[in-house]
Amino acid sequence: MKIGLIAGSGQFPLIFAKKAKAKGFAVYAAAYLNEASPDLKAHVDAIEWVHLGQVKRVIKFFRKHDVTDAVMMGAVKKTRMFSDVKPDIKAVSIIASMIHTHDDSILRAFARVLEKEGIHIRESTFLLPDLLAAKGCWTARKPTRSENTDIDLGWKLAKEIGRLDIGQCVVVGGGSVLAVEAIDGTDATITRGGKLSRDGAVVVKACKPNQDMRFDIPAVGVQTITTMHEAGAKVLVVEAGKTVVFDREEMIALANKYGMTIVALGEGQEAGDRGQVAGDRGQVAGGDLRPATCNLRPATCDLRPATCDLQPATCNLPNSASALSASAISANFMRKNMPGWRMQNW
Numbered sequence: 001m002k003i004g005l006i007a008g009s010g011q012f013p014l015i016f017a018k019k020a021k022a023k024g025f026a027v028y029a030a031a032y033l034n035e036a037s038p039d040l041k042a043h044v045d046a047i048e049w050v051h052l053g054q055v056k057r058v059i060k061f062f063r064k065h066d067v068t069d070a071v072m073m074g075a076v077k078k079t080r081m082f083s084d085v086k087p088d089i090k091a092v093s094i095i096a097s098m099i100h101t102h103d104d105s106i107l108r109a110f111a112r113v114l115e116k117e118g119i120h121i122r123e124s125t126f127l128l129p130d131l132l133a134a135k136g137c138w139t140a141r142k143p144t145r146s147e148n149t150d151i152d153l154g155w156k157l158a159k160e161i162g163r164l165d166i167g168q169c170v171v172v173g174g175g176s177v178l179a180v181e182a183i184d185g186t187d188a189t190i191t192r193g194g195k196l197s198r199d200g201a202v203v204v205k206a207c208k209p210n211q212d213m214r215f216d217i218p219a220v221g222v223q224t225i226t227t228m229h230e231a232g233a234k235v236l237v238v239e240a241g242k243t244v245v246f247d248r249e250e251m252i253a254l255a256n257k258y259g260m261t262i263v264a265l266g267e268g269q270e271a272g273d274r275g276q277v278a279g280d281r282g283q284v285a286g287g288d289l290r291p292a293t294c295n296l297r298p299a300t301c302d303l304r305p306a307t308c309d310l311q312p313a314t315c316n317l318p319n320s321a322s323a324l325s326a327s328a329i330s331a332n333f334m335r336k337n338m339p340g341w342r343m344q345n346w
Helices: 012-022 038-043 055-064 078-082 089-096 103-116 145-163 186-196 222-231 248-257 326-336 341-345
Strands: 002-007 026-032 046-050 069-073 169-173 176-180 202-205 235-239 261-265
Touching: 002 012, 012 026, 012 038, 012 069, 026 038, 026 055, 046 055, 055 089, 055 103, 069 103, 089 103, 145 169, 145 176, 145 202, 145 235, 145 261, 169 186, 176 186, 186 202, 186 222, 222 235, 222 248, 248 261
Parallel strands: 002 026, 002 069, 026 046, 202 235, 235 261
Antiparallel strands: 169 176, 169 202
């Protein structure tokens, strides 16, 4: 059995190569210069170092070794696309046929070219299903009520920017969007968002709604937790079954050490499905707003700032306990009006 490996940076290509060899595959790697680890050479049967854009060279290498199945994995710094790329004629033809050069568009176009040449691209996790995130809260610390509200906001926004093929990660805090991933990548997004947060931010990294599981699926690991700690972020949310997790046990231990929370949500999972949140679930500041009975929950409240008739003078709840605080209503209003141009205005 033979498998081709188109390798970028990070540990994913190394983990895959070792696993493939253990499963009896002969591994042939086309590795990107200045991205893939030099250590990869020791774990494959043959390796070809290529520049970004050398599509014909990749095809020629795989044909030479009779490779008909391949995977694409590992990161490529997006900023290098503007400075360190050597496109051949085939690469130029791919770009020329595209309306825009978003991640998915480029990768899908590249995969189509390879498949026309008889090289089938397989899902990157087909030998590593155990690396996919398991549903649930992994840490000792659970998300607080306010963090759950931010998780809902961040989840919807992450899915929206994914639908637009902008990025996979958003940083949210106090009902506000602090950072959205662009070409700079996840770590830079976390750092930017953390600088704007006062009380610890929520980081959400999720698959695109139409995610192609053959490439560019979200990945997190120890480095993610380290970056979050340095940025002052408190909660990491990933998508269960669609996020690759490296060094999971070490990652959880580090998060527990820093008093952080890691949650993996399933598709369509709501805030209330995450289990008991941190803190007292009983009376709040003399009021009687219990999560199980409150009719003004963020997920169901229809009160918008422009139409809400509950003024402090008529509300039966003390101001200190009222769930209709300006920040709560603002957060709900943003969640109700997330799609489309409003997101772009943020």
